[in-house]
Amino acid sequence: MGAHIPSTGKAQVRALLGLLNTAAEEAIAEYDKKGLDVPFIDNGYAHPMDGRLPSLNFKHAIRTLEGACGQICATLAQPSHTMVNYSMSAFVPASINAAIKAGIAERLSKHPNGLHVNDLAKETSIHPQKLGTLMRLLVTNHCFREVSSNVFANNRLSLTMLPNNANKVCDILELKSGEMHRKATMWLYEALTDPDFGPTYNATRSPLMYALGKEGYSGTLYEYLNTQPGVVESFANAMAGYRSATGHLNLLNVFPWGTLPPNTSVCDLGSGNGNISIEISKHFPQLKITLQDLPETIREAQKFWQTEYSEAVNEGRVTFTPLDFFKESPVPGQDIYYLSQIFHNWGDEHSLALLRNIRRVMIPGSRMLIDDYLAVHLDPASIEKQHASMSRAPRPLSPGFGHGQIRTYTQDFCMLIMCNARERSLEDFVELCAAADLKFVRVWDLAETCLTEFIAV
Numbered sequence: 278m279g280a281h282i283p284s285t286g287k288a289q290v291r292a293l294l295g296l297l298n299t300a301a302e303e304a305i306a307e308y309d310k311k312g313l314d315v316p317f318i319d320n321g322y323a324h325p326m327d328g329r330l331p332s333l334n335f336k337h338a339i340r341t342l343e344g345a346c347g348q349i350c351a352t353l354a355q356p357s358h359t360m361v362n363y364s365m366s367a368f369v370p371a372s373i374n375a376a377i378k379a380g381i382a383e384r385l386s387k388h389p390n391g392l393h394v395n396d397l398a399k400e401t402s403i404h405p406q407k408l409g410t411l412m413r414l415l416v417t418n419h420c421f422r423e424v425s426s427n428v429f430a431n432n433r434l435s436l437t438m439l440p441n442n443a444n445k446v447c448d449i450l451e452l453k454s455g456e457m458h459r460k461a462t463m464w465l466y467e468a469l470t471d472p473d474f475g476p477t478y479n480a481t482r483s484p485l486m487y488a489l490g491k492e493g494y495s496g497t498l499y500e501y502l503n504t505q506p507g508v509v510e511s512f513a514n515a516m517a518g519y520r521s522a523t524g525h526l527n528l529l530n531v532f533p534w535g536t537l538p539p540n541t542s543v544c545d546l547g548s549g550n551g552n553i554s555i556e557i558s559k560h561f562p563q564l565k566i567t568l569q570d571l572p573e574t575i576r577e578a579q580k581f582w583q584t585e586y587s588e589a590v591n592e593g594r595v596t597f598t599p600l601d602f603f604k605e606s607p608v609p610g611q612d613i614y615y616l617s618q619i620f621h622n623w624g625d626e627h628s629l630a631l632l633r634n635i636r637r638v639m640i641p642g643s644r645m646l647i648d649d650y651l652a653v654h655l656d657p658a659s660i661e662k663q664h665a666s667m668s669r670a671p672r673p674l675s676p677g678f679g680h681g682q683i684r685t686y687t688q689d690f691c692m693l694i695m696c697n698a699r700e701r702s703l704e705d706f707v708e709l710c711a712a713a714d715l716k717f718v719r720v721w722d723l724a725e726t727c728l729t730e731f732i733a734v
C-alpha cells in the first residue's frame with residue numbers, strides 16, 4: 278500500500294493492464310514449473326493441473342488476474358452494461374443445476390466429439406430448443422462447447438459436473454446452485470425487513486428458514502439437513518469439493534504440522550467427514566486425530582475413513598466421538614483444537630457458547646486453530662490496518678482485490694442466507710475469543726481462507 282496511484286482514469290486502466298499481464302505470466306510460470314503447457318479452454322479432457330492442489334503463488338496470481346479483469350471491465354464499460362449483466366447472473370447457477378440434474382456432462386462424456394441437442398433432448402426429456410438455450414448460456418461462460426451447430430461436447434469446466442470428477446466438486450456445485458440456496462434468496466428482502474427475522478442473528482431466523490417456514494418447517498440449517506434423506510453424506514462431500522476449489526489443503530504446507538512431536542493430539546471439531554484431517558493424517562502420521570461432529574455425520578465419517586484410509590482407523594490414529602458442541606465440551610486436554618468453517622455458521626451467542634466449551638477443556642500448551650475466511654472491511658484504511666501477515670492488493674486494484682477475493686464475500690452472503698450468520702474479520706474473532714478467555718497468537722494466510730491461532734489466557 279502507499280504505492281503511487283495513477284491520477285487519470287486512463288493511467289489507472291493501463292496500470293491494471295500491467296498487473297493483469299504480470300499476474301497472467303506468473304500463472305503461466307506455475308504451469309512451466311510443472312513442465313506443462315497451459316491448457317486450451319476447449320480441451321475435452323482434464324489437464325493434469327486441474328486436479329492438483331494450486332500453489333499459493335498460483336492462487337495469488339489468479340486473485341490479481343480476476344481482480345484486474347473485473348475492474349478493467351467495470352471501469353471501461355457503461356455502468357448499465359455491467360449492472361444488467363450482474364442482475365442476470367443468477368441464470369448461470371440455474372442452468373448449472375439443470376445440467377447436473379439432467380446428467381448432461383455424463384451423457385456427453387460418452388461422445389467426445391459431441392452429441393446433437395436432439396439426441397440429448399431425447400435422453401433427458403427436455404425440449405431440444407430449450408436445452409439449447411441453457412447449453413449456450415453455459416457455453417458463453419466457457420462451460421461445455423458447441424462443436425458445430427447444435428452439437429455440444431464437454432470441456433474442462435463441464436467435466437467438473439461429473440459425479441466422479443477428481444476434484445469432487447459436483448456435490449458443491451449442486452448444493453450452491455440448488456433448491457435450498459434458491460429458496461434462501463427468494464425472500465431475502467422480506468426476511469431482512471421482517472420484525473421477527475430481521476433484527477436477530479438467531480440461527481432459526483435465516484432467510485432460508487423464512488422460506489422453509491412457508492412450508493411449515495422451523496429450526497436451524499443443521500436440524501433441517503439432518504431431516505433430509507441422503508443430505509448428510511452429500512453435504513460432507515460438498516464440503517470436500519469446496520476445499521478442492523479453494524486450494525484449502527495448502528494448510529498442510531503452511532502450518533508446521535511436521536514439527537509436532539509423535540502422538541500430538543488434534544481434535545477436528547465439527548469435522549464433517551474429516552476430509553481435511555484425513556489429509557493431515559496421511560501427511561503427518563505421527564498425529565492422533567479425534568473427529569467430533571453430530572452423530573449422523575460421525576457415522577458417515579467412520580464409513581469415509583474406513584474406505585479411504587483404513588490404516589489410520591486400524592492403527593488407532595483416528596477416533597470418532599459424536600457430540601453436540603453446544604451442549605458439551607470436546608475431548609479434553611488436546612494439543613490442538615482445529616475448527617474449519619464452523620464459526621461462520623453461527624452468530625456470536627452460539628459461537629461464544631462453543632468457544633467456552635472448548636476453553637473449559639484446554640490445558641496449558643493447548644492451542645485452537647480457526648480455519649475460516651477473514652472478511653475485512655473493504656475501505657482502504659481498514660485494509661491498511663489489517664494484520665501484517667495478510668496480503669494486500671497491489672494498487673490501483675481495489676483494496677480488497679475486487680472479483681479476485683469474491684468468494685470471501687459470496688460466502689459471507691451465503692452464511693447470512695443459510696445460517697443467519699457471517700464471516701468475521703480478525704478483529705471480530707479476537708474480540709469474541711477474548712470473551713472466552715482465549716488470546717490471539719498469529720494468523721497464516723492461505724490466499725483465500727486463513728488459519729488463526731489462539732491459546733488459553
Ligand SMILES: C[S@@+](CC[C@H](N)C(=O)[O-])C[C@H]1O[C@@H](n2cnc3c(N)ncnc32)[C@H](O)[C@@H]1O
Nearest residue numbers: 499516547548549570571574600601602617618
Ligand atoms: C460447514 S461444515 C464444516 C465441516 C468441516 N469442518 C469442513 O471444513 O469440511 C459444519 C459442520 O458443523 C457440524 N455441526 C453443526 N452443528 C453441530 C453441533 N451442534 N455439534 C457438532 N457439530 C455440528 C455440521 O454437522 C458440519 O459437519
